[in-house]
Each structure stands twice: as C-alpha cells, then as structure tokens.
Amino acid sequence: QQKVQQSPESLIVPEGGMASLNCTSSDRNVDYFWWYRQHSGKSPKMLMSIFSNGEKEEGRFTVHLNKASLHTSLHIRDSQPSDSALYLCAAILSSGSWQLIFGSGTQLTVMP
Amino acid sequence: EAAVTQSPRSKVAVTGGKVTLSCHQTNNHDYMYWYRQDTGHGLRLIHYSYVADSTEKGDIPDGYKASRPSQENFSLILELASLSQTAVYFCASSENRGPYEQYFGPGTRLTVL
Numbered sequence: 751q752q753k754v755q756q757s758p759e760s761l762i763v764p765e766g767g768m769a770s771l772n773c774t775s776s777d778r779n780v781d782y783f784w785w786y787r788q789h790s791g792k793s794p795k796m797l798m799s800i801f802s803n804g805e806k807e808e809g810r811f812t813v814h815l816n817k818a819s820l821h822t823s824l825h826i827r828d829s830q831p832s833d834s835a836l837y838l839c840a841a842i843l844s845s846g847s848w849q850l851i852f853g854s855g856t857q858l859t860v861m862p
Numbered sequence: 863e864a865a866v867t868q869s870p871r872s873k874v875a876v877t878g879g880k881v882t883l884s885c886h887q888t889n890n891h892d893y894m895y896w897y898r899q900d901t902g903h904g905l906r907l908i909h910y911s912y913v914a915d916s917t918e919k920g921d922i923p924d925g926y927k928a929s930r931p932s933q934e935n936f937s938l939i940l941e942l943a944s945l946s947q948t949a950v951y952f953c954a955s956s957e958n959r960g961p962y963e964q965y966f967g968p969g970t971r972l973t974v975l
Binding site (some may be wrong): 754777778781782784792793794796801812828838842844847848849850853854855 | 904966
C-alpha cells in the first residue's frame, strides 16, 4: 500500500472556482508535508509546505494539516487555467532515512 | 535561485545497453537524489547521496547504480537497460535531509526500445 494517498486522481473546476485536493498518510511516522506542482513536461516545483497543525495561506493557496489524522489538504480559490497541473503531495518519515515519499498526484484541469 | 541541470534531456537506448544520466548542481547542497516518474504518477526514489564518493539506496534501486564523484555531480547508471526502465528521471538536491526543500532538475526522458 502506498504510504501517501491522494484524492481525487483528477479534478476539473471552472475558471474562478475553488479546487480542493486531499492527501493522507498511512504511516504514523510522517512528520512533514509538502505540496509540489508539476506543469506538463516540466519538473516539480515546491508550492507550499506545512509542518504544524492548522492552516497556512499564501495568496490564493491554503493548506490545512491535521496531524492526528495524518491528513493535509490544498485549496486553490479563484482557480486560473495556469493552475492546471499535476499536484503532488509529499511527506517525510521522521524515522529512518528521512526520505521524501510522494503520492501519485491529482491532475487538476481548470476550464476557461 | 537553486540550479540543477541534467543531461541528456532525452535519450533513446536499446535493451541491454548501458545508459548514464548526469546531474549537476550549483547550490552547494550536500544531498542529491535520483527519482523516476512514470506517466501521470508520483516520483519514486532510486538512489541518493549526502557526500561525495558515497551513495545510498532508495526505494527502487534494483537495476540502477549511482555515482557521486564530487559535491556538484551525481550520475545514474543503467548497466543493462530494460524496457521497464522507460520513464522520466529527475535529479534533485537539498541542503540537508529532513524538512528541507528539494530542488528538481528539468528531467531526462529515457525510452528503452
């Protein structure tokens, strides 16, 4: 079983709408979460990180983290066509090698 | 901004042939990583290194070797390329392990025929 699961696999939202993406870990040793964005044919770029319970906002992007349930979510308000991309959730396991574990991603399409 | 470059950007190889993918970073980072990404999926760690002349296995090291001759350079070697190794390969670097951002190179698209 993948240690980091993302849902939905794909999401279509209208321009100006709200996109909500979810990520959950099945490993209780997860301590740190990242959200990376990868446009088609490009490399992943870190979008936001969250290490503590609660909420973090940067412009149109908001991330939430609930460490008890090992769940993080990314919300994009006023979605733009340029937000269309693969969104990857990644987590660090604080025990062992501190490797970054990626989920399979959510493919977001924002329709004009 | 952090700079990680990869070469070649794309390569076609024959089954059973040897392939070497190269990565160079100018970030002065200690940690470097090799990931593979299969179409539409997340990234999986192949090998990583935290110091020159030393490499560590990641989650999927079988069929791959790595070499870190200097802090700036990190290579991925496929001694006997197979069809299942067709993928996009990304190199990344970070200042340290743990809660430190990883900076990715542009990727190498490898097709094994």
